[in-house]
Amino acid sequence: MRLGRDFDWVIVLCSGFLSMIGLAVVYSVSQSVGEVSVVAMHGTHFTRQLVWLGFGLLTMLVAFAIPFRMFESLAFASYVACLVMLVVVLMLPARGETQRWFIVGPLAIQPSEFTKVAVILVWARVLSTHRADPNRVRTLIPVFMLFIVPFALVLRQPDLGTAMVFAGILLPVLFWRGFRGLHILFLMSPLVSSVLIIYGENVTHNPWPFGIFIVAILVVAYLRRAYLVESVSLVVANVGIGLFLPALWNHLKPYQQRRVTNFLDPDSDKLGAGWQVIQSKIAIGSGGFDGKGYLEGTQKALEYLPAKHTDFIFSVLGEELGFVGAIGLLVLFAILISRALLIAQKTKSEFASTLCVGIAAYFAFQVFVNIGMTAGIAPVAGIPLPFVSYGGSSMLVSCFLVGVLLNCAVRWSEY
């Protein structure tokens, strides 16, 4: 380990810029009308975020200093700890409609955020052993079990968005470990089918997308030279879902159905979730090429943006800094993600390599879904924008993961 040569300054700079942008936007948000009443409680979001960033730096240092082998041995322990937290948070009395937080004094801790780290660690651990071949059922079953438990617990909160993050991390990790692309298709297709069917039945009233999807699966399977058994089971699984899902769907209570359709089609509820997306699109679109100017956002100032310091913070950025600012932000994330992937390629440890891919997937998925949501092309899900969104749990997790990346980078030759 040679600190001078192998320390990844690019990652530090990227995450540093991102945090600074985040702070600046959180400050801008704290200048809006509605913020006045919050100040009296625990200081503005800005000062609180500043404190969280301090803790984040500390976390990053710790994650950097401890040799990554320690994480390998602690993977299961942290995973179990997170599961316990997820169970406990479900047993606490609900706050509003969801049970996502531990409230400790002025702090709200979101265990599902930390679970994202835990699943990255535990999958890296399981998949990096010599005997692990992700194309064997023997390997897939434990991996799937490790996936489904936190997925189910988070879904219970209910927080479909975070649950989907787990899937968003798992697939690239599996792929990195040599999982065949066809198998990914196999895994994904029933999910896509269900979405297409519910969407087709309840939102667009158009069954064709599902049909086209089945045909597309067959074409891909043929091109990839799949075994006949594989192709047949693929089609059977998807058509089976096509046949049984509508019956299952009718079993759901109306409010449960509504929850799903709102997720798939926010415009159906213009005053609820749809309202957020419409206002967010107005904010971003009205920002234009170079934005309305820092602190000048009207949508923000007049309180039209919901959750504008957390999940919808990108709308404020897009409004005040425009297309230029938004692209700048995307470039920083792109650099961060590609650095993580390059480290994954360079490092000699199977574990560290898998870890870095998991981290890259985490950032990529969160950024894509969060910005996609504010721009109206991804469903509304409570997924924060790393480093930028206000929130302690998200900030700590992002800083920790960056620390791990730096860790793997300097120890690239170790295994």
Add this chain to the structure above:
Amino acid sequence: MAKRDSKSLVEGPFRIRTLMFIAAVGFGILVVRLFALQVVQHEQYAQFARDNQLQRERLPGPRGFMRDRTGRIVVDNALHLEVVMQWRTRADAERAVRALAAYIPVDSVMAMARFDAWQKRYGRMAFPVFPDADKFVISFVRENWMQFPSLRVESRLRRRYPDASVAAHVLGYVGEVTNEEIAGAAQDVYVAGDFLGKAGLERQYEDELRGTPGQRAIEMTASGTALGEIPELSTAPTPGRDVMMALDYDMQEYLDSLLAARPNPAAAVVLDVETGGIIAAASRPAYDPNAFAMGLSASLVGDLLKDPSKPMFNRISQARYAPASTFKIIVAYAILTNQLIDPGRVLVYCDGTHRFGNRVFKCWKEEGHGGMNLMSAVVNSCDVYFYRIGEMTDVDVLAAAATAFGFDGKTGIDLPIEVSGNVPTRRYYDKRLGKGRWTQGLMLNNSIGQGEYLATVLHVARMTAAVANGGWLVRPHFVLPPEGSVPPERVRIPGLEGSTLAFLQRAMLNVVERSDGTAHWTRIPGLEVAGKTGTAQNPHGDHHSWYTAYAPAGKPEIALAILVENAGHGGDVSAPIARAFMAEYFRAGRRLEGPPSNPETSQAAPSLTPSTGGTP
């Protein structure tokens, strides 16, 4: 601790490139989407953002006033203040209401129930938390705007009607516009929450009275805090036009008090004999139109509608009664114009009964009137004389006479609802009873105004006015035509002139002035009044009391018709009301030419109880 195997190292670059490619595609989608929003569609979203900040508030145009003939305001708008709350979600609203409850006694459960009803009806409109805010609430809201930014004090105009239900049915009332009315009107005339005329003159003259709304553009935050008005986008509302009524409000009030002094349902109308302008008109029992202007509760409306005395029912233009003996004027007109008999000839000797076939028809005076010619028959209201006329008169001859006086249709009064009178013709009976299945016997009752003939007080008052003004059938109206426009048309009644006219005028004058006249006991010293009493037989209860008159007989100014339900015989009740009204009207030289009569006597004259020995 595994070292990466050779396979992983070999495949690595491919898999990394694939992952990078997928990430790049994802980010590429975001870039394209952001480009579309921020560069391509920028203008559109910039407009949305501007619109977002703007709240266009509709400022209702104040409704025009209603004035009486002297210009005095009868109906106007009173300012009242309410506190409204801007809201986005029900939870917002509930939070605000609960927070308010800490300072102001407000039942949050009730308030939210009202909120739900409001939301159902008006959607996202600002909710009136305190529809009737007192000074304390207003000053609290104004002082604590920081804490309750969504609250706003609004002034509203509420329609104000005279107290004591004066002229309630005439003026009508306003109420909230219904969805059907919004849909039925031209676009943007009404929005939910507007008030419009629902009955009476308010409805009839809605187009004149209605103001033109203005708009106030306010910069708003999403939570409803108003930041300021944008003058370039704001316009002031324009008030509606005032309507000038022919009404003499003092006399209107007096007439209402006269009718209200008895519990009996009653209707009265007083016309200007020359123009048909209505000087006073009342219908009792009445309701308080102010309650409607405030927005009546459903239960109160239900009570009003269920009340057996039907206070909502406008007896002026909607209640039809048998015209009874007042109709004898038309029968006399028919006799004279058709020269059926010599009016001076003693046609019958009235012994109190009249035989027709095997049926006995009674005169109202059991002991009989003795020998009767047309004049004495009208003056004494002798039924037997008119039974005899009925025997010999063709159905259609009498019908033509009644039609000449407009009893067959509507008077054309400027009220939204008016019923026609009824004139039975040969065709009418053939249709109702069948050809040849009815006899002349029906005409006996018709000739005393008791059969199938029906009329409102408007028909009867107009008939009297025609006799008074020399044969012109006027169109009764409340609202004076705007200056410079054509006055309402008058129609010449054929043959009501010369000796016929003179005979009818003399007969009506004799009813009051001759000692044997049925209304002699209600004559007013110093004022010549011509009148006619009537008793409408009522199968459901006591007789209705009719009286119609005009005065002064020499130079007629006003004509009136009064009907008091279930008040007994003839003019017992209605004639004294007329006497009181006319005494007041012509008192102290108000209208009466020549030296005023002693005000003390005139004041004392109106007595509402019939004096003993009074004849109908």
